[in-house]
Amino acid sequence: MEMIGFLILFPLIVAALLMVVRHNTARNVIVIGGTIAIAVVSVALVVMNLGTAGQYYYFQSEIVNYACMAIGVIIGVTIIAYGIKYRNVWAVILAIIQMGGSLVFEFVFAHDVTCTRGLYLDSLSLIMTLIIGVIGSGICVYAIGYMHDFYFGFHDSQEDNPKDRRPTFFALMFVFLSAMFGIVFFNNLVWLFTAWEVTTICSFLLIGFTKTEEAITNSFRQIIMNLVGGIAFLAALYYLVIEFNCIDFMDFIVFGTIAPALVVLPLTCFSLAGMTKAAQMPFHTWLLGAMVAPTPTSALLHSSTMVKAGVFLLVKCAPIYAVSFAPSILVILVGGLTFLLCSCMAISQSNGKRVLAYSTIGNLGLITACAGVGTAEAIWAAIFLVIFHAIAKSLLFLCVGTAEHHIASRNIEDMDLLFEKMPHLARLMILGIMIMFIAPFGMLIAKWATLVSFVDTKQFVLLLILAFGSAATFMFWAKWMGKLSGVAHTEENIERTVHLTEWISLGTFSFLCIASCALIPVISDFFVEPYIGSVLGISIQPVLDDNLYLASIMTIFMVIVMAAIGRVRSKRVKQVPVYLSGVSVDNGKRIYSNSLSQPQEATARNWYLEEYFGEAKWSPVGTIATYLLLGLAFIYAIMSFVGIGLM
């Protein structure tokens, strides 16, 4: 329990220090020291509790209760202040509702309700701990080099800029880590709610970090949507306290599994909260907008951790979805539609970060759908999707961030010849991409498990969605990978100016990627199956060990090939220029002599199929459909609530 306390409190101390310290070297030392401590303790916690079936700690504290209340007020006041400053009425209204609601809740309803088991730890928390503690820390280390380039450019070593707001940036990152640890360890729903809101406000401040007009607009879009989710969370708390006098998360899940008909309304509310945070349609626009933030923010908050808090909540509730009716259908269909439509829309995007954002939303959709199915196999699949998505996506975000600073663009078309310009970076990027979409790498194994669980539960619609969505996924990843892999032997290597800190985190992530892909059976045995066993009493592995090990062998083979490819030049092979219809001027640059005898460059742009997969076409469809689903689910939930009342 001490370690859990350390993980939640220590980042806060680091954050406070970072706010005070203004010196660059000192800050770098604090960041590196802090992240190492967090990572080491996270790993130690995991090792010491390996394979746990769930432990609950009797921990009650009035201080924490009041602290949570204070944090809630601070968050509310901050949002209201920003809302007034930038004249955003909705943000103010929602913040007032939420702050008022939570104060009334604390003083009037929940004052006497206690939760004796304040903290817990099970195998799912352990997985999340590793993700937050190792990947989150890695991203903070990466941010040292990145934020330097962000302000000064990689060629400039001057360290003095009045607009330098790095202290705030790093402090927010650490506060965020603390909140994430809170989410995965708190069993007291009120505390959990507070941590939930802390992630929202951190995200809000980080999206608006650059204070450009676009950033401010997008940050308000984020806060409004997440406040809606927060209010839904609060509504669920009201219901639980008034009806059952319960703020114990585990009790809620156990009770819900036994009597799903009685928790339809709170479960629907939790679903809404989880889906807003996980940026499911119709709330996906906030995550797209969040891409204006500096890349480490996108990597940390909007791919590997914060959005995972949303699906974490849903996966926790999965056993209830398995036995309930309307909330389950809501989550399955919203998740499924989001996966399909966002995978399709990703085809039409040429901005690298936007492709990553759409792919993130899509994969979260798949995780959401798995949670909605809620069987043992589906949970297995969902957890593996979470793991691989967290690792591979953060690697990809960081690669795009570094590439952006060196080629001055995040457009995929400009990443042409990156294999030569930045040979190591391009290989890592390709590794990340392959993990995201192709067997034998992790994501596809998880999708395989998803398929098995959908087949077993006869989810006809989801099967079709998965088939078509996967095809779309192939398209947008393959063409990106193709763009990266071009080799013309004409370009200079420009990656020598990449910071050491960036390489360290990129290297760590790549190692994690490879290790996690190669060790799927082991992860399954020590983390995923114990968790499923602890909540469902059975443990099933949807994909047989034989196939997993075969996949591991192929993975390692592919990794070796990708690492070695293009480095050895055989003397027996003659290098020849490409075919340009016999009228070439400069083959390396693809310049040929056109019909007017003028030199002209042949360019090939990837296919974006706007006409078929454009945002303008599909986004409204998805938004309307998911709003309808939400509306129907809430009508059903309220009717069932009234029905219970009448009985």
Next chain:
Amino acid sequence: METIISILITLVASVVFAVVAAVLGCLLSGIDRKITARMQGRVGPPLLQPYYDVRKLLAKDTVAVNTTMNTYLICALIFTCIAGGIFFSGGNFLMCVFVVTLSELLFVIAAYSARSPYSEVGAHRETLQVMAYEPMVILLAVGFFMATGSFNVSTVLHMDMPIVGTLIGIFIGLLFILTIKLRKSPFDLSYSHHAHQELVKGVTTEMPGKMLAKVEIMHWLESVLFMAWIAIFFVWANPICIPIVIVAVALIYFLEIWIDNNFARVKWQALLKSAWLVTLVAAGINLAVLTYL
């Protein structure tokens, strides 16, 4: 221990597949060219012409536009063998499908890596083709599971009835995308065996001599594997299925050649739309029936 044995069996099966399927695929390709020629009122090349072609290509000088392409192609070839090994050792059908996709991806990346305008256009089209047929291939595996209760290919050997009975819609869908997979007209957008191409040679433009030989061999292996996918629809626990399978596969291969010779190439829009529509309707209805009835 069992895991190791099963993986070893798969690997051995891959090697055996590589040899046997190469011979069969070569003959299949030879028959294809012969029948095509007859349909066009020509005599056609000798039956072993594909073999001569590959032997010639292997004897050509070793050249390359860059240092990476050949490696991608070798990997693509290896993974095609493994896919075959998985299938013929009775392994997981889904795994087989995924590995085929991996080898397809490596083939596309090989074309992209050349950075030649022509091969890049070929690569774009090839990627689109994969997107067009991939849903059907996944649903094929799903349908297989629903009909047999397992993803293992070996289960068809214990069925009381051939699965084509319950999976007729899936079978029709597979036939449709088989034309894309075998690179037959009207869906030979990225690369085909016909003489003239408006885009030089599509994906293979920058793959000369020995590399083209690898592509050809890969194509043989794939043809055999895909025909085996057709064959499992007609297998059940009765030796009488053997002649039926042979007749069925022969008929369907003939059908593909006939289609190849009678339809002009379509645009990519028609390819994508028709493939997805057929998948949605044929496989969708079939799966719906299996799910809800």
Next chain:
Amino acid sequence: MSYVSKSPWIIHYDGSSCNGCDIEVLAALTPLYDVERFGIINTGNPKHADIFLITGGINERNISVVQEIYNQMIEPKVVIACGVCACTAGIFKDCYNIIGGVDQAIPVDVYAPGCAIRPEAIIDAVVEGLGILEEKAKKLEAEKKGA
């Protein structure tokens, strides 16, 4: 006989021909003459071709194109000049823009005259070229072993 002569793939380039010979080249591919009987395939890609079939003479504009296509073909390779224009520039010899026959640009292995050249002559020329192709293949083999 090695396999190289069993599958000669052709690339056809039209220099400054009057199109008479081009039509005859294409006629050779039709069912009547069916050169695929001998494994001959008309590819559009120099990197896949073994035999370079040129019709028409060489002029100032196309000399570099012919040379580039020739250079992009992979060894072993053979050049066949089809028709009298390709052999010597024929009727166009004295035109201001004509340099001469194909041998002014690249080494020619087989000369096949005719105006226009008959399909039978083309097939004969290819068969003739196969012998040379064979020799070149052997030389390449020997070089590889030597190296």
